[in-house]
Amino acid sequence: MFKVGSKLFLGLTGFAALTLVAYLIFVERLALGGVALSVVFAVLVGLSAVIIMINDGDSEVQPRDVSLVRASMWPLVTVVGFVLLILGLVVAQVYFIFGIVVVLAALTEWLVQAWSESASDDAAHNESARRRLLHPIEFPVIATLGLGVIIFAFSRIMLAISKSAGAVAFIVLSSLVLLVGAIVALRPALKSALVSGICVAGAVGIVVGGIAGQGAGLRTELAEAAAEGHFLHRECGEEKSKYFDKKAMKTISLRTNPVAIVELRGGVLSAIMTGFNEPQKIVSVPRGNPVTFIFRNFDDAERRMVASLGTAMAAGAETSTEKEGHSDSNETCTQLIPQGAEQALTVTYAKPSIAQEDPLTLTVPGVTGQAIEVVVP
Amino acid sequence: MNHRSSNETPAVGRLSVARVKARRFGQCALVATGAIALLGSCATNAPQDTWQPKGPNAKMIDDLQQPVFAVAGIIGIIVSVAVAYVIWRYKDRGQPIPEQTHGKPALEITLTVIPALILAVVGVFTFRVIFDLARTDDTQLVINVTGQQWWWEYDYPVQNEWGITQPIISSGQLVMPAGTKVLLRETSRDVIHSYWIPALNGKRDAVPGRIHTLRLEADEPGIYAGQCTEFCGLSHANMRMEAVALSKEDFARWIANQQAAYQAPAEGTLAKEGEAVFLNQCVRCHQVDGLKRPDGTLAIAAPDENVWSGAAPNLTKLMTRNTFAGAMFDLLRDACRDDVWKADSAEFGVKYLAGVDEACLNVNDLRAWLRNAPEVKPMYANPALLTETNGKYRGMPNLGLSESDIDKLVAYLLTLK
Ligand SMILES: [Cu+2]
Numbered sequence: 002m003f004k005v006g007s008k009l010f011l012g013l014t015g016f017a018a019l020t021l022v023a024y025l026i027f028v029e030r031l032a033l034g035g036v037a038l039s040v041v042f043a044v045l046v047g048l049s050a051v052i053i054m055i056n057d058g059d060s061e062v063q064p065r066d067v068s069l070v071r072a073s074m075w076p077l078v079t080v081v082g083f084v085l086l087i088l089g090l091v092v093a094q095v096y097f098i099f100g101i102v103v104v105l106a107a108l109t110e111w112l113v114q115a116w117s118e119s120a121s122d123d124a125a126h127n128e129s130a131r132r133r134l135l136h137p138i139e140f141p142v143i144a145t146l147g148l149g150v151i152i153f154a155f156s157r158i159m160l161a162i163s164k165s166a167g168a169v170a171f172i173v174l175s176s177l178v179l180l181v182g183a184i185v186a187l188r189p190a191l192k193s194a195l196v197s198g199i200c201v202a203g204a205v206g207i208v209v210g211g212i213a214g215q216g217a218g219l220r221t222e223l224a225e226a227a228a229e230g231h232f233l234h235r236e237c238g239e240e241k242s243k244y245f246d247k248k249a250m251k252t253i254s255l256r257t258n259p260v261a262i263v264e265l266r267g268g269v270l271s272a273i274m275t276g277f278n279e280p281q282k283i284v285s286v287p288r289g290n291p292v293t294f295i296f297r298n299f300d301d302a303e304r305r306m307v308a309s310l311g312t313a314m315a316a317g318a319e320t321s322t323e324k325e326g327h328s329d330s331n332e333t334c335t336q337l338i339p340q341g342a343e344q345a346l347t348v349t350y351a352k353p354s355i356a357q358e359d360p361l362t363l364t365v366p367g368v369t370g371q372a373i374e375v376v377v378p
Numbered sequence: 379m380n381h382r383s384s385n386e387t388p389a390v391g392r393l394s395v396a397r398v399k400a401r402r403f404g405q406c407a408l409v410a411t412g413a414i415a416l417l418g419s420c421a422t423n424a425p426q427d428t429w430q431p432k433g434p435n436a437k438m439i440d441d442l443q444q445p446v447f448a449v450a451g452i453i454g455i456i457v458s459v460a461v462a463y464v465i466w467r468y469k470d471r472g473q474p475i476p477e478q479t480h481g482k483p484a485l486e487i488t489l490t491v492i493p494a495l496i497l498a499v500v501g502v503f504t505f506r507v508i509f510d511l512a513r514t515d516d517t518q519l520v521i522n523v524t525g526q527q528w529w530w531e532y533d534y535p536v537q538n539e540w541g542i543t544q545p546i547i548s549s550g551q552l553v554m555p556a557g558t559k560v561l562l563r564e565t566s567r568d569v570i571h572s573y574w575i576p577a578l579n580g581k582r583d584a585v586p587g588r589i590h591t592l593r594l595e596a597d598e599p600g601i602y603a604g605q606c607t608e609f610c611g612l613s614h615a616n617m618r619m620e621a622v623a624l625s626k627e628d629f630a631r632w633i634a635n636q637q638a639a640y641q642a643p644a645e646g647t648l649a650k651e652g653e654a655v656f657l658n659q660c661v662r663c664h665q666v667d668g669l670k671r672p673d674g675t676l677a678i679a680a681p682d683e684n685v686w687s688g689a690a691p692n693l694t695k696l697m698t699r700n701t702f703a704g705a706m707f708d709l710l711r712d713a714c715r716d717d718v719w720k721a722d723s724a725e726f727g728v729k730y731l732a733g734v735d736e737a738c739l740n741v742n743d744l745r746a747w748l749r750n751a752p753e754v755k756p757m758y759a760n761p762a763l764l765t766e767t768n769g770k771y772r773g774m775p776n777l778g779l780s781e782s783d784i785d786k787l788v789a790y791l792l793t794l795k
Pocket of ligand 1: 526570607608609617
């Protein structure tokens, strides 16, 4: 009754049960992992039952030449996978998930290889049967992984070198690729060993470069920006500062559905709102709800829009009873944008207008005597 | 092919008693459902009937759907009768299978072209209505509408031509002038809701972060009921609203009263004690514009710190509305409410503007609300179960007030008009 196949599956089933129990006890109860393991367990139970029912695939082929069986790396990989899996139970979920992937992949390879080796007495035929089954899976997976590594390594290089060096590197590299491609296309007689040698050398170069780039870290501007945070410097003045965004976004999707579009045109600031036929000077917005304004600059100087947030602070910053500790930079703003550009600004007014000492406003630094009043009921 | 001769006992087609019973039950159920649907359509008190438009926008939809419904109905009847006839006429009586044919291009083309033409005609009229209903350039009055679990907030932007010189904020009942093109600018503070007053227009979703517009216009003064029509959580069914249309003069009166300054209750009254309880218990969520603390500072509510949506109804003019808690409960006793709802349009405005006084106050429901709000309206307001919302309430919690505090609060709330 119990032949090789059913023993393998029964063993696996037992192992899945143990893993499931261990996961539930040591890692987490009622977690996604538990569900996944239960599914694995259930599938294995089903498979074992099938294997036993069909009498272990009782092969009609009688004992074969043992020398047909090739050496296989899959048992080893499977074991590595299991080790990762168990390690993952203790250390971190990533290893666990990685272990599952490795075990499943190795088992698939192993099973197909074992099956193909007993398919017939002809070793060549067996190998081609294996390929027919596995290559459609292996090739895309390996290609994806390989390309992923190369792209990741390339991105590390581009993040480490300066902006202009990045542009040069990109042009040189893509020209090289084009050149090599052209040569290969024009000279089909070229030795395939040579071609793959060039490809491997290129890939290895990029990966090594990527490792070096990762070691070198981000280029200065990026490192600074990451450490400082562009929006930490709420600089809402008229002048460009060190931190001004050199590539401010200049257009916005119309689907943003703003509460108002604030236009600066001929030195005059006005708010355009659906439903109001005339441009408005007062905008009513609901309290305690993020609202989006769009600022459009038709002035020939670079301009930004500033929203004052009032003396009663924004959400959660202070309780209603204490009004001490206002910061005087209690405002937020868009980037500086050139003529014809537009930007969105999303603001939440937690307190109503009656709580403010001064009216809430939208203004443009450098444009005097113009303000849109924001009324929060 | 073999056919049964008549003396053979048919193996199939004979029904067991159980199957006959089951079939009878099925037929009864069908008839019953049909009857309910039919009788339901005869309801006399159906304030949310879509087939009774009370304003031009709803009329536009009605004028479209009546003919479409008629056409679809006639086609539906023709098709059902044809199917029934074919089923009856050609049922298996043991007759030989007739000759099988395949394809009749002329017939098939005809049967494709006719529906296509019908749909094209319907489509042209539908598009016209869609575009007419989306117009915003003829607006006469703008009202902002904000949905949240489980009530609607209305605020009226400053519009000097209507005498609105400072923001007005209300909830539950949308007050608007009759015969006026009102434009709602809808948004939401938490999940997607949908605004629907069937007698005045179709539905429009209120989506967080977006402003959607909906035209409303009522021909006559009166109250038009509606409810949220986008499933929005536990008390979705209790998220109702009423649009109250007033004549232009009455609307001006309503506006003036909404902008009137806060009147603190007189010293030594029960209401004054209620104000103190309110300052202690309620002001952390509910704003009453103009209410001052004993030290003379304005009391500013902090619903952003206590309520998940960041808002609780503004109670400054609570007693000028007829309903509370998402229009789920009446503020008026039944008799007083009927008096307002059934008033003819000439008298309606005066009756509505009278608001709620002590004699008419539906004191039972209001007290029940103050005693334990989550018991009368399902809400996520159990302090022990607020981990998902950072300890903030969705709805109003049970505040464990004493009966005497409730007495004081009711006396105080009655002054808010
Ligand atoms: Cu809702």
